[in-house]
Amino acid sequence: MAERFAYLNGDYVPERDAKVSVLDRGFRWGDAVYDATRTFDGRLFKLHEHVERFFRSLRYARIDPCLDRAAVTAFCEEVVRRNEPARRAADGDYILTMQASRGLVGGIYSPSESATPTVTAYCMPLAFATHARYYRNGAPVIVTATRRTPPESVSPRAKVSNKMNHFQAEFEAKAADPDAFALMLDTDGNIAESSGSDFLFISNGVLRIPQRRTHLTGVSLLTAVELAEKLGLETDEGAFTQFDLYQAEEAMLTASTYCLLPVVKVNGLALGDGKPGPIVGRLLHAWSELVGVDIVDQAFTRA
Numbered sequence: 001m002a003e004r005f006a007y008l009n010g011d012y013v014p015e016r017d018a019k020v021s022v023l024d025r026g027f028r029w030g031d032a033v034y035d036a037t038r039t040f041d042g043r044l045f046k047l048h049e050h051v052e053r054f055f056r057s058l059r060y061a062r063i064d065p066c067l068d069r070a071a072v073t074a075f076c077e078e079v080v081r082r083n084e085p086a087r088r089a090a091d092g093d094y095i096l097t098m099q100a101s102r103g104l105v106g107g108i109y110s111p112s113e114s115a116t117p118t119v120t121a122y123c124m125p126l127a128f129a130t131h132a133r134y135y136r137n138g139a140p141v142i143v144t145a146t147r148r149t150p151p152e153s154v155s156p157r158a159k160v161s162n163k164m165n166h167f168q169a170e171f172e173a174k175a176a177d178p179d180a181f182a183l184m185l186d187t188d189g190n191i192a193e194s195s196g197s198d199f200l201f202i203s204n205g206v207l208r209i210p211q212r213r214t215h216l217t218g219v220s221l222l223t224a225v226e227l228a229e230k231l232g233l234e235t236d237e238g239a240f241t242q243f244d245l246y247q248a249e250e251a252m253l254t255a256s257t258y259c260l261l262p263v264v265k266v267n268g269l270a271l272g273d274g275k276p277g278p279i280v281g282r283l284l285h286a287w288s289e290l291v292g293v294d295i296v297d298q299a300f301t302r303a
């Protein structure tokens with residue numbers, strides 16, 4: 001089978017040769033940021049929005065990639081292009097990640113020390129087999145004791161490579177129910193986000209959006225809100241508790257990998273009739289129309 005190609009510091013190399021030093025600060029301390037978007041039939045979804053967010057994360061982390069937005073856009077597109085068509089025919093579609101670490105700077109970070117960043121982009125096949133059944137059955141979520149790192153410590157709006165906060169929540173949720181996704185609250189007890197996705201719910205027919213300062217505000221969340229507004233749904237952003245969520249008719253997880261998954265259970269309590277709801281179904285349909293790919297059908301075909 002044809003090899004997948006990745007971008008690393010100015011070169012396009014076979015994925016297995018895309019290697020980074022053990023002394024890289026990204027490896028040593030998670031001193032890195034990233035962003036990721038998926039392809040639909042080989043076309044990158046909202047790359048511009050992801051590149052913009054990547055640069056906001058870079059600025060927050062004070063990492064200078066020594067490249068501008070146009071250069072990052074170009075290597076992301078080129079990585080996908082280099083994996084067309086033979087390799088993608090086998091893989092289906094990709095999640096494309098762009099990532100930059102501070103690189104090989106020595107000890108404690110000092111703004112006066114010049115750094116050579118490590119900049120990369122790589123494609124990974126989407127995990128259709130993992131997600132497909134959730135479109136049909138819905139996903140359970142478990143509210144974890146692990147809280148989302150507060151914005152006063154590390155801003156959840158920056159997409160930083162160190163995901164240990166999210167992993168702790170995921171360990172907890174999976175220990176309670178291997179099928180479940182984690183739902184994290186902020187340190188005030190309001191709904192924040194999941195471990196690799198955002199969370200939205202519908203109560204009294206209104207789409208509820210957790211307050212943005214405590215989650216990443218995914219491109220997928222914004223897409224879901226945009227589509228919901230087109231469908232005539234009212235939206236409401238605020239500080240929502242578990243109590244509010246327990247009154248919901250429907251809920252969903254949003255992320256670039258799967259776009260939108262229906263949530264049918266919270267802490268063992270069924271939402272609505274315990275099946276994927278009609279609004280989530282309409283949103284998935286509208287999203288499929290937007291991208292020209294039947295998202296659910298593709299997941300089942302490729303699973």
Ligand SMILES: Cc1ncc(COP(=O)(O)O)c(C=O)c1O
Pocket residue numbers: 036166193194195196197198215216217218219220221254255256257
């Ligand atoms: C913590 C977290 N929240 C939300 C998201 C969803 O972001 P997006 O919709 O841009 O993929 C992600 C995606 O990786 C994430 O890691």
